Amino acid sequence: MADIHIEEFYKDSAIALTQLYNAFPRRATLFVEDIAGPDEPDEFGLHSRRHMACFGALLWLEEEGFMRYVDTIRQEAFDQAVLTREAFSRLSSPAPDYLVQQLSGQDSPSDTSLPPSVQEDLSSHIHIMRSALRSRHSRRIREAVRATLFTREA
Incomplete structure (x- = not known):
């Protein structure tokens, strides 16, 4: 049995890549809540572990060259995200x-x-x-x- 955080990584990556493919070549805003589900920040404004894991998966996709984005909207979204040439080619x-x-x-x-x-x-x-x-x-x-x-x- 795989670790649950790895299974969540695979699901988050699949959803994000599918959303970006569906929008390609337009840039889109990827909202973490649309991928990981609703999140209620705690009394200090910190997001849940699940929310942050999804945010980390999206950062990883960018760092590994599967997507680009212009900016993050706090830790809630990736603004103007788009697949890279390599990711589009691989998905197609x-x-x-x-x-x-x-x-x-x-x-x-x-x-x-x-x-x-x-x-x-x-x-x-x-x-x-x-x-x-x-x-x-x-x-x-x-x-x-x-x-x-x-x-x-x-």
Whole structure:
């Protein structure tokens, strides 16, 4: 069993990357609460551990070259965020067949009854990430994010 904070990292990353992909190439504001859920700062104005973990995941995505942003809005949002070229390219690219079958539940990612453009879309990293998020299954989300962020393309 993985540590819960790592599972949250994978989910936060998947949601953020999907939001940015959906807005691409426009810049968007990423609100931490939209990703991690509602947060009530304590009596000193400090955010919860969960909120700060999500904020940290978004900072990490920027530091590792998956997104850019103009500024933060306190610790509540990232203003004018956009995917980097590398992240857009990776999300748009085809995922390995075994991963498409495993994560999206497709019998055959190269179903010849579908037009090539649809086949290509159904086998992309963004498609498996969206499917994993819809499933709300932490293992699927983890595998989709790992395949997208940590696997080198040949």
